[in-house]
Amino acid sequence: MTLDATDRAILNRMQDDLPLISHPYAAVAEELGLSEYDLLARLARMKEDRVITRFGPFFDAAAMGGAFCLCAMAVPAEKFETVLTKVNAHPEVAHNYERTHRLNMWFVLATETPEGIEAAADAIERETGTQVLRFPKLQEFFIGFRVAA
Amino acid sequence: MIDAKDREIIEALQGGLPLVPAPYAQVADRLGIDEDALLHRLAELKSRGVIRRIAAAPNHYKLGMTSNGMTVWDVEDARITDLGAQIGALPFVTHCYERPRALPDWPYNLFAMVHGKDRDEVEEKRAEITAILGDTCRAKDILYSTRILKKTGLRLKSKEQAKG
Numbered sequence: 001m002t003l004d005a006t007d008r009a010i011l012n013r014m015q016d017d018l019p020l021i022s023h024p025y026a027a028v029a030e031e032l033g034l035s036e037y038d039l040l041a042r043l044a045r046m047k048e049d050r051v052i053t054r055f056g057p058f059f060d061a062a063a064m065g066g067a068f069c070l071c072a073m074a075v076p077a078e079k080f081e082t083v084l085t086k087v088n089a090h091p092e093v094a095h096n097y098e099r100t101h102r103l104n105m106w107f108v109l110a111t112e113t114p115e116g117i118e119a120a121a122d123a124i125e126r127e128t129g130t131q132v133l134r135f136p137k138l139q140e141f142f143i144g145f146r147v148a149a
Numbered sequence: 150m151i152d153a154k155d156r157e158i159i160e161a162l163q164g165g166l167p168l169v170p171a172p173y174a175q176v177a178d179r180l181g182i183d184e185d186a187l188l189h190r191l192a193e194l195k196s197r198g199v200i201r202r203i204a205a206a207p208n209h210y211k212l213g214m215t216s217n218g219m220t221v222w223d224v225e226d227a228r229i230t231d232l233g234a235q236i237g238a239l240p241f242v243t244h245c246y247e248r249p250r251a252l253p254d255w256p257y258n259l260f261a262m263v264h265g266k267d268r269d270e271v272e273e274k275r276a277e278i279t280a281i282l283g284d285t286c287r288a289k290d291i292l293y294s295t296r297i298l299k300k301t302g303l304r305l306k307s308k309e310q311a312k313g
Contacts, residue, residue: 003212011212014205020192022171022184024203036170043205044168053300054206056165057191063198064151064159070248070260088299096298099219101290103255106219107299133251135260139230141237141245 003051006034010042014055066112068094070135071121072103073128080104083128092120103133151199158190159199166203206300214264216293218271220278221257223250223288229259235281236261241274256288268293 003011009032018024029039046052061068075083080098087093087107096107109120121132151159161180166172177187194200209217224232229247236259237245244262261278265271275291282289 011205011207015207017202017204018166020188020195020203022173022188024172025168025170040168040170047168049211050208051211052205053208054165055168055204057159057162057203058201058206059159059163060198060201064155070246072255084298093299095300097217097294098296098298099292099294101292103292105298106292106294133255135248135251137246137248138258139233139247141233141247 003046006032006038007042007046007051010034010039011046011051014043014052061110061112064112066110067114067117068137069109069117069121070137071107071109071124072133072135073105073124073130074102075105075128075130079128079130083130086127087124090120090124092116151194155190155194155199158187158194209264210297213266216265216268216271218263218265218268218275219292219294220261220263220275221290221292222259222261222278222282222286223256224259224282225285225287226258228285232282232285233259236278239274239277241265242278257290 013028013032019027021027023036025039025043026036029036032039043052043055047055073083073087083105084096087105088096090109092109092111094108094110096105098104099106109117111117111120117134117136121134124130125132157180158176161176167175169175171184173187173191174184177184180187191200209215233245233247236242239261241263242261243264244260246260247258248260250256250258263271263274263278265274271291271293279286279289
């Protein structure tokens with residue numbers, strides 16, 4: 001799909017926090033000089049076309065008493081799809097990327113308890129016969145996420 | 150920590166916020182509570198940091214930001230807090246963390262995610278980081294993402310799964 005200037009303005013605005021009120025889309029639509037109907041229709045279209053992968057609250061597993069951990073594996077090419085299926089089957093795997101390195105599979109575990117990280121990583125190691133390197137964050141310097149549309 | 154009520158709310162919202170004029174009323178209805186009670190709970194979850202924000206996660210690829218490089222650096226431990234703050238403040242760095250090394254294979258302790266239209270743009274941005282780190286950087290690498298294999302965000306286990 002092609003994005004027009006209005007879509008881009010919506011995307012830029014919607015990466016920032018939405019007000020926690022009964023009619024949040026009406027409030028954002030007013031900020032952007034759009035009708036609520038137009039805003040909702042464009043959001044629905046962008047979600048359907050996967051320009052927006054997800055819209056809603058971002059939860060912090062750590063604040064719930066849980067944890068996040070970046071993990072990496074060196075998966076041989078011929079085993080990649082088999083290992084991928086096994087890794088992605090775990091609901092704790094929040095996202096997963098293939099990358100250009102000997103360590104070619106990088107995923108984030110999000111669990112409700114700190115022990116959940118070790119349990120999930122150990123289970124993946126057992127199921128795949130491949131070591132799971134664990135890179136928990138020690139310090140976070142900035143968490144912006146935003147990308148200019 | 151979250152209680153059973155919070156958990157129900159999180160489960161109801163982890164798939165996303167409905168795209169309807171009164172989304173919280175719709176979710177509250179499903180949960181059998183009233184809208185004000187839900188908004189109140191959500192405000193509380195936000196003040197505790199359980200909810201970071203309510204927003205859209207864009208697909209970088211579909212926005213033409215097709216190149217995504219995880220730049221990694223081996224920086225002296227004594228300097229990392231200062232340097233990490235400088236790198237994290239760069240407008241093109243979307244995530245920046247100190248993480249443990251995994252020696253001998255992985256000497257890097259500073260991770261900074263950089264997005265661009267193409268690899269040339271990512272390399273230009275990476276060169277800016279190289280310049281800032283200067284001699285304090287002992288080794289570096291970049292890992293481009295070649296495929297999104299999964300992207301769902303946090304999912305709580307269903308109660309059935311949690312028992313197992």
